[in-house]
Amino acid sequence: MAEAxxxxxxxxxxxxxxxxxxxxxxxLGMWLFIMSDSLTFSALLVxxxxxxxxxDSWPTPFDFYPGIIFSTxxxxxxxxxxxxxxxxxxxxxRGDRGGVVKxxxxxxxxxxxxxxxxxxxxxHLISEGLKPFQLPAEWLKEFGANxxxxxxxxxxxxxGLHMFHVLTGVIYLGVTAARKKATHEDVEITGLYWHxxxxxxxxxxxxxxxxxxxxxxx
Amino acid sequence: MxxxxxxxxxxxxxxxxxxxxxxxxxxxxxxxxxGYKHLPVHIMIVLLMGLSxxxxxxxxxxxxxxxxxxxSLILTIVPALVVCISLLAIFFPDSLRALSLxxxx
Numbered sequence: 025m026a027e028a029x030x031x032x033x034x035x036x037x038x039x040x041x042x043x044x045x046x047x048x049x050x051x052l053g054m055w056l057f058i059m060s061d062s063l064t065f066s067a068l069l070v071x072x073x074x075x076x077x078x079x080d081s082w083p084t085p086f087d088f089y090p091g092i093i094f095s096t097x098x099x100x101x102x103x104x105x106x107x108x109x110x111x112x113x114x115x116x117x118r119g120d121r122g123g124v125v126k127x128x129x130x131x132x133x134x135x136x137x138x139x140x141x142x143x144x145x146x147x148h149l150i151s152e153g154l155k156p157f158q159l160p161a162e163w164l165k166e167f168g169a170n171x172x173x174x175x176x177x178x179x180x181x182x183x184g185l186h187m188f189h190v191l192t193g194v195i196y197l198g199v200t201a202a203r204k205k206a207t208h209e210d211v212e213i214t215g216l217y218w219h220x221x222x223x224x225x226x227x228x229x230x231x232x233x234x235x236x237x238x239x240x241x242x
Numbered sequence: 243m244x245x246x247x248x249x250x251x252x253x254x255x256x257x258x259x260x261x262x263x264x265x266x267x268x269x270x271x272x273x274x275x276x277g278y279k280h281l282p283v284h285i286m287i288v289l290l291m292g293l294s295x296x297x298x299x300x301x302x303x304x305x306x307x308x309x310x311x312x313x314s315l316i317l318t319i320v321p322a323l324v325v326c327i328s329l330l331a332i333f334f335p336d337s338l339r340a341l342s343l344x345x346x347x
Binding site: 044045046047052055059062063066067070073074075077078079080092096099100103104106107109110111114212215216219220222223226227229230231233234235237239240 | 263266274276293294298307318326338
């Protein structure tokens with residue numbers, strides 16, 4: 025099936041008739057976007073690591089509930105939604121349009137669950153008094169007066185940008201499911217974006233959450 | 243069986259994807275477990291990033307289908323990204339310098 029896409033006899037090479045990577049132009053475009061977006065997230069995560077390394081005291085505030093258990097369940101939601109997305113692509117390969125819509129709706133449900141849980145977790149931190157450039161008073165007692173106020177800045181920026189990607193993905197999935205003209209390649213490309221959002225979280229989750237689990241009380 | 247294998251090589255079937263998903267969940271569980279071992283930070287970073295790279299590799303290779311694409315596409319995407327992201331590590335010596343500047347003020 026991929027073979028059929030390699031050259032399009034209707035177009036000359038200069039009109040885009042040659043496909044040197046054996047993928048369509050739209051899919052190649054998505055790969056290029058993914059490359060640039062992964063550099064964006066890498067830069068943010070390296071910026072976070074830089075600040076953390078150069079700080080006297082970095083807060084490690086996450087309790088099992090709600091921080092860690094929520095973020096773990098959110099990870100499972102994203103991973104499972106990636107599974108339902110490949111099922112949508114398989115259904116599309118079979119030409120089963122009903123199956124595509126069904127599996128994409130399941131994927132959107134996973135993404136929505138992720139956002140709802142994440143907002144609950146954000147709300148919990150905000151209600152404790154965490155601000156982008158200010159730590160809650162409680163945390164200053166716990167982690168010392170020299171604890172860096174930049175914790176909130178890195179946390180809200182990185183998880184916020186990721187949550188924005190999930191939200192965009194849910195909308196993108198909805199558009200692909202609703203479009204009657206969406207081809208198999210369109211479903212695959214939507215899947216590429218969705219898996220990338222999942223992939224980014226595989227780095228955000230351990231770096232932001234698991235490395236900031238509250239230390240045991242001695 | 244022969245037919246199934248050929249099909250999976252062309253892009254992977256539902257069973258293969260389920261297996262990949264299972265491994266991703268399992269590795270996530272291992273990461274959370276490690277999070278509670280409270281090991282020294284540098285060991286934690288190596289272990290967690292190692293596991294995350296394995297998970298990322300599984301997602302890119304199977305879910306994003308890159309393993310089954312033409313090699314020229316893989317060679318265009320992967321080495322360039324690995325080099326560019328690795329180059330970002332050039333900032334880390336400076337973060338330690340910033341810390342020592344503050345410690346001696």
